[in-house]
Structure formats: C-alpha cells, structure tokens
Amino acid sequence: MLDYNHKRSFSEEVCALIDQALDAERAGQTPRSYLGASRLGAPCERALQYEYARAPADEGRSFSGRTLRVFEVGHVFEELVIRWLRLAGFELHDRKAGGGQFGFSVAGGRLQGHVDGVITAGPEALGLKYPMLFECKTMADKHWRACARSGVAATRPIYAAQVATYQAYMESAVEGISRNPALFVAVNKDNQELLLELLPFDAALAQRMSDRAIKVITATEADELLPRGYVDATHFECRMCSWQDRCWGRGQ
Ligand code: SF4
Secondary structure, eight states: OOOHHHHHHHHHHHHHHHHHHHHHHHHTSOOOOSEEGGGTTOSOHHHHHHHHHTOOOOTTOSOOHHHHHHHHHHHHHHHHHHHHHHHTTOEEESSOTTSSOOEEEETTTTEEEEOSEEEEEOOGGGOOOSSEEEEEEEEOHHHHHHHHHHOHHHHOHHHHHHHHHHHHHHTTTSTTTTTSOEEEEEEETTTOOEEEEEEOOOHHHHHHHHHHHHHHHHHHHTTOOOOOSOSOTTSHHHHHOTTHHHHTTOOO
C-alpha cells in the first residue's frame, strides 16, 4: 500500500529544494533600476513607487519560489504561442534583427518596457494591418473566462494600459505600430484555450500612463510619498501588496 504521507513529504522536500534554488538564482540577478512600463496600470501609485525605489518587501512577502515558477511557466507558454502563430502564417518577430528583445527606454532610462513581439505580416484572409504589437499573457480559467466574456480593457485594465503604453513608445522604433491594433493573446492555463483580441491604440490611455510614470518617478526621486490608493489596509489590493506593513506603518 502506498504511503501517501511519505510521498507528500518527499514532494514537499524536493519542491523546497527547487524553490530555494530559484530564490538563490533570483537573488543573484541584478535588480532592475527602472520603472517597468508593464506595471503602469497597477491600481496603486504608492505601490508603484515602492517598486521603482526597490523598497524591500515586508517580511515573508518577497516572491516565493512558487511565484517564480509561475513566471517561468508563463514564458514557456509565450514561446508556444509564438510558435503556434508562426505555424498559422504570422510573421512574428520576438527578437530584433541584430538580436535582443524589442523594447524602449525613455526618461533617461527610468522607464523601460520589453515587448513580447512585433508582427509584420499574417494570413491575408484576416485583413489585418501591420506592423502590429504582440502581447501574450497566461490566465487561470476564471480570469480567462471573464476576459473572453468582457474583454481585456474591462477585466484586465493593467494589460490594456501596458499595450497602449508600448504602442505609443514603440512608434519611434517601429513606425506605424500605434496606427494598427495590437494582437493580445491570453492562454488559459487550465486547458490551453486561446483568446485573441485586437486592441486598437488608445492614445488617451497611453497619455495617462505616461503622465503617471512621470508622477511616480518625480515623486520618488523627491522623496515624496504619493497618497495610498486605498483608505483601508484590509482592502484586497493592500492585503496582496508586498509593502502593506511599510505603507501602513506596521512593523517598520
Ligand atoms: S498597502 Fe495598499 S495603499 Fe499601500 S502601497 Fe500597497 S496597495 Fe497601495
């Protein structure tokens, strides 16, 4: 008879080793010194400040090994989606001709973004216009279904903000990318269903995000703390926040 208790403890033991190794690998990487443009649509500006300032997360709230595994699985899914789209006839470039990821760096390098890809051609029958920004995300079934039902802008505004910002800032490097809708692909992590949505450029949203970036960078560099995004520390976003104690003056 199988000893499930023993099996579980063996599994936990190996997972702990994997997670420790991932943590150590991450600790050895140079932390980013810029504000990531993919985060500009995050709900709280003060949290963006902590992120930009590289404020240490509250005790026990730094990325766990499991979170790092989630990130890596997302990258693998992204590679698969690129392969699938290419098989379907899209010319999708995830690297510049000379190598390296597509991206942008503005405000003296303080604001940067890295782009999943640029599509320059595709099946004629679809009647799409190019160049087109490509952005890929993975989602758990519940979030994927909501996104499929109501769209990216309504259900994942942080992603819509990211796409608009990228379209705006990539225009100087890839002319026309902000004239054409971006291709947003979401993979359902539970069953690999795909959701593809065209996102027309939202110039007003891009401008709001750009203004927000300047506000966050300027305030942080002036040592000014922006107002909290919420009035109650028990708000869902605060409970999920890596700097909840720091923000609300607890245990600091
Ligand atoms: S704890 Fe809440 S208000 Fe404070 S930074 Fe985090 S999300 Fe913003």
